[in-house]
Amino acid sequence: MTLVERYLNAVRFFLPHRDQDDIVRELSENLSSEMEDRSQALGRDLSEPEVADILRRHGHPALVASRFAPRQHLIGPVVFPIYLFALKLGLGAALVVTVVLAVITSALQGVSVPVLFDGLKAYPTRALLVFAWTTLGFAAVDALGARAGFAPDWDPRRIPDWMGGRRQASRLHDRLQAGTEVVFGGIALVWLLLVPTSPWLAMGPLAAVLAFAPIWSVWYAPMVAVAAGNFLVDAYGLVRPTRTPRRLVLKLLLLGAQLGIALMILSARVWVVVAPHPQPGVVPAETLPALLTWVNTGVAIGFGVMVVATLVEMGKQYYRLRTLGRTPDR
Incomplete structure (x- = not known):
């Protein structure tokens, strides 16, 4: 060329x-x-x-x-896929935080349904803030990137392959997405490793009166193994962003294991129990049964969402595997 x-x-x-x-x-x-x-x-x-x-x-x-072609967008085509991925993660995290805080606040006030709904009503505001700050942040990154390296003495012979090659942005997009997945996957893995010794990371103040049901001790090691596997695959994708059949098959196997674990945990029906020695004064004793119902229902909903999301991701990975090599940028 x-x-x-x-x-x-x-x-x-x-x-x-x-x-x-x-x-x-x-x-x-x-x-x-x-x-x-x-x-x-x-x-x-x-x-x-x-x-x-x-x-x-x-x-x-x-x-x-x-x-x-004058610039008519806040976020350009290089950064947009990773922006969209980060926005989804941010909105999902905001939803989880809102639900957890609403349940905890409601539980501390006697499992009050009005208090629960008041807490849930905070989500639109949090979602708007996440959208605004994420959009502004990525717009700034894109604008700075668009102006970087444009000095008059730039060298055309040093145009990078992802810009001047036929494959264009596909590898860059894959590397950016893999980088984001590595960051969030690493955070999730560390969180998972710390939860057994610091249950407040999962239950907040309710860890003083609630405890994990036995089902978690059965499936904890497989959960850590799958999380570590996903982290390693994403880290490999950060170093070598090219998609290969072996990498996609490995991702499908990990997603299948994740789906199986989620279904087995869902089948337990009880995920949180009263702590052996609950601290007095945190939650009124008469509200503990209702609190357990609320928390277990929340866990069931959360894992139900995980099952659906895992199935969707498996469909995406399977489609990528079937279409691998059919387009010039793959």
């Missing part, structure tokens, strides 16, 4: 899909005309440094693309 072809591919990378062919064709004609005039003036073919100098004076691919 020639230097000009890499440059045109890099410009294409920053253009809206519907305008890519027309704009790249026009730019190619302009460059060809300029290089032909320069070659005729010198009476010989241009050397690579001379071609690079013309491309450098033409401008960085991102700036050239912005002149042809």
Whole structure:
């Protein structure tokens, strides 16, 4: 691939899909005309440094693309997939925090349904804040990235493969997503390892009066193994972002194990019990039965959502496995 072809591919990378062919064709004609005039003036073919100098004076691919197609979005195509992934995680985390806080607050006030619903009504506000800060943060990252490395003395011969190559952004997207999964997967794994000795991480103040049911001791080790497996697969994807059949099959096996564990835990029907020595004064004794019902119902709903989410993710991974190699960017 020639230097000009890499440059045109890099410009294409920053253009809206519907305008890519027309704009790249026009730019190619302009460059060809300029290089032909320069070659005729010198009476010989241009050397690579001379071609690079013309491309450098033409401008960085991102700036050239912005002149042809003005920026009309807050978050560009490179950052958007990871933004969407982070937004989903943030909204999900906000929902979990809202539900947990609502249940705990309700339990501490005598399992009051109005208090529970008052706590749940805080979710729209939290979700809006998550959306706003996530969007602003990624917009800032995208804007800074769009302006980075655009100095007048930039070198066209150093256009990265993910920008100037035929595969374009697929590997970069995979690496960004893998990086996010590694961060959140690592946090989840550490949390899972700490919960047995610090149950307040899972139950908050209710850990003073509640305890984990025996089912957790049966499936705890498999849960840690699956979480560690997912973390290692994602970490490998961060180093080598190319999708391979072996990696996708391994991901499917881990998701299958996760689904099986979730279904087995769901079949227990009791996940939280009264602590052997509950601390007095945390929750009124007469409200403990109702509190157990609320908490166990919440656990059932949570694992039900996990089952559905796991099935959806398995479908995605299976589709990727079936379509692997059918498109040029995979």
